[in-house]
Amino acid sequence: MKFPATKRRRAIATAMAGGAVLAVALTGCGGGQAAPSDGGSATEGTINWWSWTPTNDVAKGEIAAFNEAYPDIKVIYKKVPIEDYAASLKPALASNDGPDVYTVYNSGAFGAATFAPYATDLTPAVEKMLGEDWESKVYDGGVKAFTIDDRLVAAQYAKAGAGMMWINQGMFDQYNLEPPKTLDEWVSVCKTFRANGLGCFREGMASNGFGADTLHSIMDSFKPGAFADALSGDGKWSDPTVAQSLEMLRTFSDEGILDEGSVGLQQYPDVNNDFLTGKVPMIQMGTWYQQNASLPTLTAALEGAGVPAETPKITLMPMPFPDVAGKGNPSTVFADVDAGNSVNAKSKNIKAATTFAVWLGHSEEGQQAVTNSLDSLATLNGITPQWDKIELVDPERQQPALEEVTKQLTTAKDPRSFGMDAEVSQAIVDAIQAMLISDKSGQDAANDIQAVAEAAKNR
């Protein structure tokens, strides 16, 4: 085909314009350096904070507390669903318009190591606030998790623990039941609930992480520290204790402890909503769940679950994980740093972003705001919830129990999931599902986890 001269020129111009647009578009896709900036002011500006935790209500409270100290820094919080967080954060940070502050986890898909290249080193700012001996004043697990290549890439601000169960005290009272302490008692309690048309222990085995907590608790019942050993590599996932524990999960299902259909359920929203609306009496969640002991938070959560405002509020109580192995080992709790705030090196407001990140995790006011929400434990040593400022559903019963949980977790030694490869986490889910819907032996399922762990290690 031959173009007439004018048309040819137009075609060439169009092609060049297209090429230019394409080049610009591709340059944009490929990232690039941020526009030069002096980092703005440390005491004023607008910053965007992205995270999967806390809830919007809790974040609002934390930001309000921050604004008492820094009224001229506006913090815009964007809560991203946890399952979408890594996928959202990667392109955002690759662009020049990502969040100023982004939260990272201790490991896994949105662990500090993954996003460390985008983060500034917060060591000088933390040193300025807490002094040169700052490491002795904060949770050492957080320092370890967020120090990548000798740079502090995130300011820890929340610690989470797990290992305990949570029960609906009202349901136990209604049927004159005591929290079970052994496997037999657990079976008996569940028989009573089921006889009354209710569920018993409901767990979202389709979700990552929650089933692993249950497996951890069972393993500790057989042999305290076994899960931590497998996690660290000191032990193996193919250890007979893992196999026994996986078999125990099948027993939970066969004996009517675990509700039917758990492998098709998500912990959020399925199990959470069922528990908060009184359909099931017990679940296993971590310390973040104690926020539902707070009347305002529970009311907001119920609204979120779409239930009428007049729905009775449950009395949430912690319960030690029963001694299912019958070996007399006490129930254990395990904890990790749950969240730390990184400051985006491309931010045009680095100084204000640093002020916020460091204030939330390292100032007494910030940590008090975090821990008073009951969503997380403080990472700054010595900060505990101010119970007189927290409105509980049933303070007389809940406060002593929650204080005990905080006390236990302060001294918890074992990690919850720190260092766990995402593939291993998935392999644990696969193994648990295999135990619940197939005839696979516990040992075979345990061997599968070990095989994945070894393959992941070699990659």
Place this chain on the structure above:
Amino acid sequence: MVVSVGLLYYCIAYTGYISTLSWDGASPLQQPVGADNFTRMLQDPVFWRALGNTVAFFVVTLIVQVALGILLACLLHSQLYLRTLHKVLIFIPVVLATATTAPVFRQMYAPDGTVNGVLEVVGLGAFAQPWLSNGTAALIIIMSVQIWQSTGIVFVLYYAAIGQIDTEVLEAARLDGAGNLRIIGSIVWPGVRGTTIAIAILTAIGSLKTFDIPFLITGGGPSYATEFLGTMIYRVSVAFSQVGYGAAISVVLLVLAIGTAIIIRVSSTEREKADV
């Protein structure tokens, strides 16, 4: 046009390049690994499971959609009462976003959901079960949602194609004593062959790209019973941060999509020649 095509081929080429890397998608460190990601994929049982699910999904959804689509199109070409209303009702699922309908399906098939509730009410409580926890049932549910959502499009295509069939041929068949089934089998079905081939190609490509329905309803589980290439790519690229491996699966998905479309097109052309 230049931008559109340029971006398309750039993306394909870039994905091909990434598939030769070990890369988490965020780190500046990209380690070249050659064809390792492809080798790993061929040894990955989840990949074969996903591929098997895709084939089953394609076969079942194609057969049911074609059967329903042609049946509904024929019915609505007849003297049916409230035809416009029926057309709207058939087409509505096509425009509903999966994100809004998925929670409804999760509730319907939950252990204490609507389906089990109805079974209890009609005295079939013995058949009640946690549907999404059963691998076979979960895959059938995913297929049924796809059929529910896509039959409207198939119906529209067949409705238009049947409208192109010469009415004199249909009337002549009637005069010769042909019944409805004979007319559908001997006149309508051959008359809409081109549409059926197009639907087969679209369904094959759609099956390979299946993502939102299994991701939102079952998350690919239980035990990978509803895993598809799309959900697998998301899992390895996002949850595992193995973007290179995810890109390798994407490349294979692209090759399969193009290959399947070519095979269906070529085989149908050969059949047309043989018929002539």
